[in-house]
Amino acid sequence: MITQAEIDEAEAAVEKAEQALDVAESYHHQAGGERAVMELRAARFDAHGARDRVRQLKSRWAAEHAGAARRAEAEANFPDKARRALAKQLAADRDAAVAAIAAAEKAAAEALEKVAAYSDTVRGAAADLVGRGLDASNGQGLGGTVGGVVHLDGETWQPADAASVLAAVTASVVRARDARHPFAAARWEQLGTLAQKAAQDALLARAAGR
Numbered sequence: 001m002i003t004q005a006e007i008d009e010a011e012a013a014v015e016k017a018e019q020a021l022d023v024a025e026s027y028h029h030q031a032g033g034e035r036a037v038m039e040l041r042a043a044r045f046d047a048h049g050a051r052d053r054v055r056q057l058k059s060r061w062a063a064e065h066a067g068a069a070r071r072a073e074a075e076a077n078f079p080d081k082a083r084r085a086l087a088k089q090l091a092a093d094r095d096a097a098v099a100a101i102a103a104a105e106k107a108a109a110e111a112l113e114k115v116a117a118y119s120d121t122v123r124g125a126a127a128d129l130v131g132r133g134l135d136a137s138n139g140q141g142l143g144g145t146v147g148g149v150v151h152l153d154g155e156t157w158q159p160a161d162a163a164s165v166l167a168a169v170t171a172s173v174v175r176a177r178d179a180r181h182p183f184a185a186a187r188w189e190q191l192g193t194l195a196q197k198a199a200q201d202a203l204l205a206r207a208a209g210r
Helices: 004-031 033-076 080-131 162-177 194-208
Strands: 150-152 155-157
Touching: 004 033, 080 150, 080 162, 080 194, 162 194
Parallel strands: none
Antiparallel strands: 150 155
16 A cells, blocks of 8 residues: 555655756856757656655555445454354355265266276176077177177166266256356267267166166
């Protein structure tokens, strides 16, 4: 903030500059010549700059003090009871948000674990079926494939990439709430195979139907 000492110092500089201007004007009047003209111009420039600085400092000083007065009035109009109520509300909503984040983190970890376990089960079943001589690589309706896909009872079971599933779910939730959010608009790269992408879509479709 601008202090009175700064203004006093600037006003002293104005007085000094104006004295120098008086001397330059007197010298120019008496002696004339190019040197006198140059010194007069320089003295006028310095005096103008000094006066302009004082005006700027006083203007800023007035604005700052007016702002401080408004701030003091605003604080006076915001009583302790209102402050405590706001602080209580902020703390409660923050705690609720933290609890939701913790629950979401736990749910996300569980989702990763369950999808990974499901995928391991599918791959294991596919390997077992292939080992039994039930290879479905050529479109047979019963069996498994070396890629870890199971065809059984008219249904296809495919392993999914757990992280990709979780990313897709998160983006879908964000998109439903704010379609313009960058996270909602992101296109996550499928980390697994096309079969895993199909498995992901199948799992998401089933989840959406619940």
